[in-house]
Amino acid sequence: MKKTEWYLEYEIIKNRPGLLGDISSLLGMLSINIVTINGIHEGRRGLLILAKDKEQIERLESILNTMDTIRVIKLREPKLRDRLAVRHGRYIQRDADDKKTFRFVRDEIGLLVDFMAELFKQEGHKLIGIRGMPRVGKTESVVASSVSANKRWLFVSSTLLKQTVRNQLIEDEYNENNIFIIDGIVSTRRASERHWQLVREIMQLPAVKVVEHPDIFVQNTEFSLDDFHYIIELRNDPDEEITYEIVDKNHMFSDSDFGSFNF
CATH class of the missing domain: 3.30.70.260 (ACT domain)
Structure with a gap:
């Protein structure tokens, strides 16, 4: 048996x-x-x-x-x-009131990568939001998790290297095994209607989608936080407050700070 x-x-x-x-x-x-x-x-x-x-x-x-x-x-x-x-010798911290919210600090990056990699291996539509201040390691963690899960990642919008805003995908990129990464701030502040059409198409795919800054994303779309299966919060330390004041002051992104390209 x-x-x-x-x-x-x-x-x-x-x-x-x-x-x-x-x-x-x-x-x-x-x-x-x-x-x-x-x-x-x-x-x-x-x-x-x-x-x-x-x-x-x-x-x-x-x-x-x-x-x-x-x-x-x-x-x-x-x-x-x-x-x-058991693998890491510590438990993932889960919000007591919102069971789909999980909290990590920067020195738990290894645990976070393992957690997301396991989520990425699951089949079907999955919408994951990740909150955190600039340069805390959000995008890098998503990319590392994609590699660990043996999945290809695609930036739909991002600022990792340059400010990227995709308006279309080529045929082989419409793949259910891809991890689609969307920066909620970039999509909201810099994107065209063609970009949002692409985002809606991607949301219909039975694939994993990761949205950075989900709170900003839902403020400007028909989606809500209820649509997310998981919300991940990444902080430099446990007491750090995640705030979007820097975005409201328009200091997070400026044309002088980043090159940009659309395609």
């Missing part, structure tokens, strides 16, 4: 020598294999385990709940956040 993967997370109540060995021995006696284990938070460990049936997991949970040295936090089929937590 094929074994299935489960995620176990527990909090250490009484840390004593041999605790991990006891849990490993228990898993062994139940014929449950450990795939990966890592500390994921202060006083917490996460494990990916393999079990042949749910009955094994129920027996494991029953025994673990009798132990006074640990407290079971999660025992479930693994979600993407669980896999990344």
